[in-house]
């Protein structure tokens with residue numbers, strides 16, 4: 001693992017340059033300053049000469065900044081650009097991130113923020129090629145219609161799997177009406193569409209910069225804010241995002257809904273397991289039967305598709321064994337009906353497994369997580385995060 005990474009600072013604002021240099025001084029054993037210049041021309045030659053890992057780029061003019069970021073990322077795709085500016089507007093942030101910057105720092109640059117963004121970039125720079133990271137498992141949680149608790153199960157499964165040393169991504173690919181952000185009470189600046197508008201130059205650094213870590217553990221990539229943006233997401237983009245996520249995370253949990261077509265097929269093709277969620281009502285089981293057989297016809301059979309019964313009531317007319325008989329397949333896990341716990345969890349923006357870990361519903365989801373882990377065949381791979389200057 002490299003013990004060093006190098007940076008170049010390009011910023012007309014001397015105070016800003018000095019602030020970065022001063023903040024990084026205590027870390028000189030792990031960070032090398034390969035250049036600090038006040039104009040782009042000198043900066044470009046410093047990049048060419050030194051091949052730094054990170055470029056801090058001061059931006060005072062948005063159009064020029066966007067062009068400069070594009071130029072660096074196009075010519076030197078391995079360089080992570082951190083944009084620094086005095087401008088707070090989300091238009092600037094979004095434009096520069098879309099151009100390829102992986103982080104955005106507001107001047108005057110706060111020491112803590114600078115360290116955090118370097119840590120984020122550094123962790124992935126260092127972790128990438130040297131250690132052979134086994135491919136992460138992609139688990140789709142799916143019901144074609146919705147209303148069965150797919151999101152509830154996806155959010156809780158992700159939180160249950162995320163523990164020390166196990167990195168989990170939770171991706172909302174319910175493109176028309178995603179609600180992972182509501183369940184977790186997050187309001188991210190970046191969503192799936194920030195990723196898909198940049199898909200050609202998408203890499204692990206960029207992907208990480210648009211994901212938000214939730215207090216319950218998983219890193220989340222939420223649904224697009226605008227319906228229009230969702231329409232333009234293609235199956236190829238979905239596949240590419242999932243493949244990249246698989247290289248970064250141990251588990252990638254995907255919340256999905258809708259027809260057996262387009263993006264959903266791309267998700268299923270990439271998935272190691274598909275958890276089909278349903279309830280024990282007649283209409284739900286009838287639909288489940290139709291869909292399971294259609295999925296089997298497309299090559300997603302029992303080896304990949306597992307049945308999760310949600311809102312299970314021990315005294316209901318239809319029992320688990322009846323469902324197994326009708327559907328011709330064993331139930332992987334039954335999750336009890338616990339309305340007040342689920343509503344409480346949604347209102348607090350915290351998964352039940354963390355909010356009420358002793359509840360029956362939390363225990364059954366932890367049981368589901370155990371099965372998912374067992375199925376993955378081995379202990380979840382562990383990777384120590386790299387800390388700057390430590």
Ligand SMILES: Nc1ncnc2c1ncn2[C@@H]1O[C@H](COP(=O)(O)OP(=O)(O)O)[C@@H](O)[C@H]1O
Nearest residue numbers: 146147148149150151152311336337338339342
């Ligand atoms: N195990 C459960 N017990 C009680 N209520 C549940 C349970 N799982 C989900 N719900 C409720 O069902 C509704 C739909 O759940 P949701 O996860 O949004 O389903 P989907 O994603 O399939 O549309 C939510 O209002 C949620 O509160």
Ligand SMILES: [Mg+2]
Nearest residue numbers: 150151174179
């Ligand atoms: Mg949902």
